[in-house]
Amino acid sequence: HAALEKILEAALLLLKARRGFIMLIDPKTEILSIKFAKGMPASVMQEVSLKMGEGISGFVAQKGRPLLVDNLQTYRSFRKTPSSRYESEAFFSIPIVSAPLNIFGKTLGVLNISDTQNGGSFTTDELALLSVLATEAAVVLFCEQHTEKNRSSTGEAMGPLNGVIA
Numbered sequence: 001h002a003a004l005e006k007i008l009e010a011a012l013l014l015l016k017a018r019r020g021f022i023m024l025i026d027p028k029t030e031i032l033s034i035k036f037a038k039g040m041p042a043s044v045m046q047e048v049s050l051k052m053g054e055g056i057s058g059f060v061a062q063k064g065r066p067l068l069v070d071n072l073q074t075y076r077s078f079r080k081t082p083s084s085r086y087e088s089e090a091f092f093s094i095p096i097v098s099a100p101l102n103i104f105g106k107t108l109g110v111l112n113i114s115d116t117q118n119g120g121s122f123t124t125d126e127l128a129l130l131s132v133l134a135t136e137a138a139v140v141l142f143c144e145q146h147t148e149k150n151r152s153s154t155g156e157a158m159g160p161l162n163g164v165i166a
Helices: 002-015 042-047 055-063 072-078 124-161
Strands: 017-025 031-038 049-051 067-069 091-097 107-116
Touching (some): 002 031, 002 107, 017 055, 031 042, 031 055, 055 067
Antiparallel strands (some): 017 031, 017 107, 031 049
């Protein structure tokens, strides 16, 4: 998942933000959990998991649409965590949708960016840029999932020849 970490780093750099994380959805349980994070304590990665529809990230994953939040106070009903976790009120949440070009329309996870370096809000232009990065993340996930499926089905087909043919 090195490519996903690079996408997260690029998002933080381009948007001049302090914090970001990528949450992926477990397809069996439909629980979102943080897989990559920058600017957050490691303990948060282990503590935070959301159901579809829960919190801002769960809402975005469920709806499959990006959300630009100018003021977290406005979104109290979504909040599971205390606002002290964030330094500013600006927050992005972008769905990572099955790609390329939204094939199957299946949400795989959410890319979240928060805390601008200048303490201001994000813009709709930055939202558009982050949507492009989220699409790139979706392509990476889509390719990884299909590569893994192909490996496992090839392995099953090879049966007793596994390990013999390198």
